[in-house]
Amino acid sequence: MFAVFQYPFIQNAFLAGSLVAVMAGILGYFLVARGLTFAGHALSSIGFAGAAGAVLLGVSPVYGLLVSTVAASLAISVLGREVRERDVAIGVIMTFALGLGILFLSLYRGYAERAYSILFGTIVGISRSDVLVTAGLSFGVLATLALLGRPLLFSSFDPVLAEARGLPVQFLGSLFLVLVAVTVSIAMQVIGVLLVFALLVGPPATAIRLVHRPAYAIGLSVILGLAYTWLGILLAANSAWPVSFYITTLSFGVYLPVRLISSKYQRSRQVRLASFLPPVSQEAVVMDDEQTRVPILSKKEKRRD
Amino acid sequence: MIDLFQHDFVRNAFLAGSVVAVVSGLVGYFVVLRGQAFACEALSHIGFTGATAAALLGVSSLGGMFFFTLLAALGMGLLGKRLRSRDVEVGMVLTFMLGLGVLFLSIITQNATTAVNILFGSILSVTYSDVLVTIGAGLLTILLLACLFRPLLFASFDPDVAEARGVPVQGLSLIFLLLLALSVSEAMKVVGVLLVFALLVVPAAAAEHLTHRPLSAILLSVSISLISTWGGLILAFIGHWPASFYIVSLTSIFYFVSLGIWAFHSPRRHQDTSHPSREVFPPIP
Numbered sequence: 040m041f042a043v044f045q046y047p048f049i050q051n052a053f054l055a056g057s058l059v060a061v062m063a064g065i066l067g068y069f070l071v072a073r074g075l076t077f078a079g080h081a082l083s084s085i086g087f088a089g090a091a092g093a094v095l096l097g098v099s100p101v102y103g104l105l106v107s108t109v110a111a112s113l114a115i116s117v118l119g120r121e122v123r124e125r126d127v128a129i130g131v132i133m134t135f136a137l138g139l140g141i142l143f144l145s146l147y148r149g150y151a152e153r154a155y156s157i158l159f160g161t162i163v164g165i166s167r168s169d170v171l172v173t174a175g176l177s178f179g180v181l182a183t184l185a186l187l188g189r190p191l192l193f194s195s196f197d198p199v200l201a202e203a204r205g206l207p208v209q210f211l212g213s214l215f216l217v218l219v220a221v222t223v224s225i226a227m228q229v230i231g232v233l234l235v236f237a238l239l240v241g242p243p244a245t246a247i248r249l250v251h252r253p254a255y256a257i258g259l260s261v262i263l264g265l266a267y268t269w270l271g272i273l274l275a276a277n278s279a280w281p282v283s284f285y286i287t288t289l290s291f292g293v294y295l296p297v298r299l300i301s302s303k304y305q306r307s308r309q310v311r312l313a314s315f316l317p318p319v320s321q322e323a324v325v326m327d328d329e330q331t332r333v334p335i336l337s338k339k340e341k342r343r344d
Numbered sequence: 345m346i347d348l349f350q351h352d353f354v355r356n357a358f359l360a361g362s363v364v365a366v367v368s369g370l371v372g373y374f375v376v377l378r379g380q381a382f383a384c385e386a387l388s389h390i391g392f393t394g395a396t397a398a399a400l401l402g403v404s405s406l407g408g409m410f411f412f413t414l415l416a417a418l419g420m421g422l423l424g425k426r427l428r429s430r431d432v433e434v435g436m437v438l439t440f441m442l443g444l445g446v447l448f449l450s451i452i453t454q455n456a457t458t459a460v461n462i463l464f465g466s467i468l469s470v471t472y473s474d475v476l477v478t479i480g481a482g483l484l485t486i487l488l489l490a491c492l493f494r495p496l497l498f499a500s501f502d503p504d505v506a507e508a509r510g511v512p513v514q515g516l517s518l519i520f521l522l523l524l525a526l527s528v529s530e531a532m533k534v535v536g537v538l539l540v541f542a543l544l545v546v547p548a549a550a551a552e553h554l555t556h557r558p559l560s561a562i563l564l565s566v567s568i569s570l571i572s573t574w575g576g577l578i579l580a581f582i583g584h585w586p587a588s589f590y591i592v593s594l595t596s597i598f599y600f601v602s603l604g605i606w607a608f609h610s611p612r613r614h615q616d617t618s619h620p621s622r623e624v625f626p627p628i629p
Binding site: 071076077080084127128130131133134135137138139141142145146155158159233234236237240241244279280281283284286287288290291294295298 | 376381382385432433435436437438439440442443444446447450451459460463464538539541542545546549585586588589591592593596599600603
């Protein structure tokens, strides 16, 4: 089972996959908290055009992905605040980018295999230099996150209050999307453009259901992401089935029971809380009423007197 | 140019393309109106699994797509209102379905061309029997939409008032999702799984920028998708680039031009335009 580690491409896949899983676990938490999952999906699809263009020019797809996703993330953050209109506009840009991607690839000989590997990822295609690029980019992203973690968390949970406190919410949002763009670009090597969602949203969505504190949830989502990636690569290396299938199945297979159980658990906890709450809240209301009514009553009583 | 139509595959492509364009322009108007663009995306990804499963079993890909998307639409319709604002859940199911599709593909062959054809469409490989199925399903969709037009429009504009008036909103929503599944499966044959958005949402979104009246918006959306499909096919036969690329580019150009026109007339959108449903049925105080 572990004999596959002799091969350098498996080592590369493990290294790159681990870096990707850590970053996706952390950034995905913020992505889910901010409700930007559709933007994450769109960014990865837009990346397809960049990767295809880079293949056509004979450069490594990572650079094409980086350029296209960062540009798209800036465009999305500029596009404005009307959410309904923005979603359709993102969708149009995404579809157009996919069309452009297929054009680039059709100009390139042997395009079907290339398109397939960009869309669904391959573990055999990762070179040592790709791993180095991935490591450099992920350290950059992690350093930025370490600096901006607290304000970003604040503005994700309560943007209005954060803005009132003087935080540059708009700027933080744009910067965050750029970080997502970088993560999507490097995640694509392992799992492919279409399935980035499985690593970016799967682990944090599961973790949020299990623990409430942000730090614990981020930690759990990183652990889950690492587990999916490692297991997925190990299973794929020992069988004929593709790695992206294993990772998506693991991600979904853990998410589904957690989602089903946690909603029941939360409901029962709410019921328990509710059975505890009424006396407490009634007391509070009564006390409040007394406090507010006392002066009025006393005035009336004085008048009566 | 006209010589092209002597070839069977060209005629098949034009026939299937025209039917799909009309149906998706029509259905797309309601998709945009009801804000179901994400459901459309979800159904198309589920269709990918259907197409690959059909390839695995050696059945027609259209049949596999119909089966999977109709099943998914039924599930979505039964979940009903609870499905709204559940991007994470829908996204997880989507990704799992794509992963399953990849597995089916890798079991059949290591041939990546099948995947690319499903994902990006293969209008030139449409067979005559596919055309017949497409025309049948298209006629069924148009007929049902014509019968349900007024109640569906009412329920889409103002579900609460429609429900109060006794319109079966839930049932209509389920029927519409089934129709959407049919049209998504057809559109996938023309532009592919990933570009269904281009035919189902983009023309209607462009039309919505240009007019507020339902009938003219539907006519406009149908004509935009027809012009884009025909233009895309003709360009694909003249040039050597894929048809889906041309179709997507044309509809995107229409969208951005309409966005420009809309923004140019921006003072009008700040005016309080009366809601179409309110004109016919005043809200109950």
